[in-house]
Amino acid sequence: MIEKTEFDRSRVLWWTLTAALVGTLGLVVYSYIGTFVFGIFIYYAARPVYRRLRRVVDRPGFAAAGALFAFEIPFLAVTGYLLFLGIKELERSAGAGAEVVAWFLPIPAAELERAVADPATYVSSFDAASINEIVSTGGDVLGPVSTFFLHLALGIAIAFYLLRDGEHIATWLREEVGEESALWLYATLVDRDFQVVYFGNVRTVVVVALLALGVYNGLNVIAPPGLKIPIPNVLALLTGAATLVPIVVGKIVYVPVTVYLGLAAIESDPATIWFPVAVAVVALLVLDLFPIMIVRPVFAGQSTHRGAMMFSYIFGGLLFSWYGVFFGPLLLIAAIHLVRVGLSELAHGDRVTAMVTTAHGLGSMPQPDGDPPDEAATGEADAPVGE
Incomplete structure (x- = not known):
C-alpha cells in the first residue's frame, strides 16, 4: 500500500x-505566435529544396543553410521588391504610396514624397537641425524596423533547425506512437498538406505576380499613345493575389482593365481597339489558363479544398493580423484532417483507426506503399482536387 x-x-x-x-x-x-508561424511557413516552403540538396550534401546543417540562402532569401527579397514597386507606383500615380508607408513608420508623408521624388537633393538638403531631428526621432523609426528584422531572423532560425533536425523529430514521433497508429496517419496527412499549401499556393502567387509584371509592362511598350495599362505593377500584385480565388484567378483583375481600355479606345480612337483585345487574349493565355493548367498543378498537386483555403487566407488575416495568412491555413488543415481521421469515430463511440473515414476529397489521401518520399511530401504524385 x-x-x-x-x-x-x-x-x-x-x-x-x-x-x-x-x-x-x-x-x-x-x-510570439507570429514568429513561430512564419518560421513554420519558411520551413515548409524550403523543405523540398532541402531534401534535394540532401541527395548531394552529406551534412544536414549545410543543406539547410543552402536551402534557405539559395532559395528562401531570394524569394523573400523578390516579394519585398514587388511590394516596393507597387507602393512606389501608387505614390507616383496618386500620392498613396507615401501614405501607406507612413502608416507603418512615424515619418510624415510629405517627407517620404520628397525622398522618393529626388533622393540626392533630399539628402543634400540636410543641415545640423535636420540631422539632430533625425537622430532624436531615430529611435521611433529604428524600433519597428529592428523588431521586424529580429522576427525575420528568428523565423529563419526556426526554419533552419526544423530543416536540420526534422528527420529526428519525425523518427522520434513514429517510434513513440507507432507507424500504424491513427495519430501517425494524422500527423503525416497534416504535414503533407502543410507542404502543399506553403510551397505550392504561395509560390503560385509569386510566379503569377512576376508573369503579370512582365505582361502588363510589356504590353504598355506597344500600347497606343494615351491607352496604356494604368499602375501595371500594382495590378501585377493584385493578379498574383487573385490566384487564391478558385476558378476566377486573374479574371478579377484583367477583365475590368480590359473593359476600361476598350471604353477608352472607343471614346478616343476606335482604330486602337486592337490593344484591349490583345490585352484580353494575352492575359487569358498567360495569367489565366497557364496558371490553372501548368503552374498550380506543378506547384500544388493535391491540396485542401480551394474554396476553404481561400476563406482561411481571408479570415486568417482578418482575425490574426499579418501572420494570419500563414496561421489560417494551418488551423484549417489541422481541423480538416481531425474530421477526416478521428472525429466521426469519436462522435459514434468507435475506436479511432489509421484510416480516412470521411471527407475524402478535402485533402491529401494516404500514400500507397513505395511512393518516393519527395513526391509523398510535396503532393507531386497526387491529382488536383477541389477546383
Missing part, C-alpha cells in the same frame, strides 16, 4: 511538472 501511494505521488509530481513546463512553453509560443 505504501509503495502504491509513493508511486501515485510520483506520477502526480511528474504530471504537475509536465503541465507547468507545457503551460510555460505554450505561453512563450502564444506570445
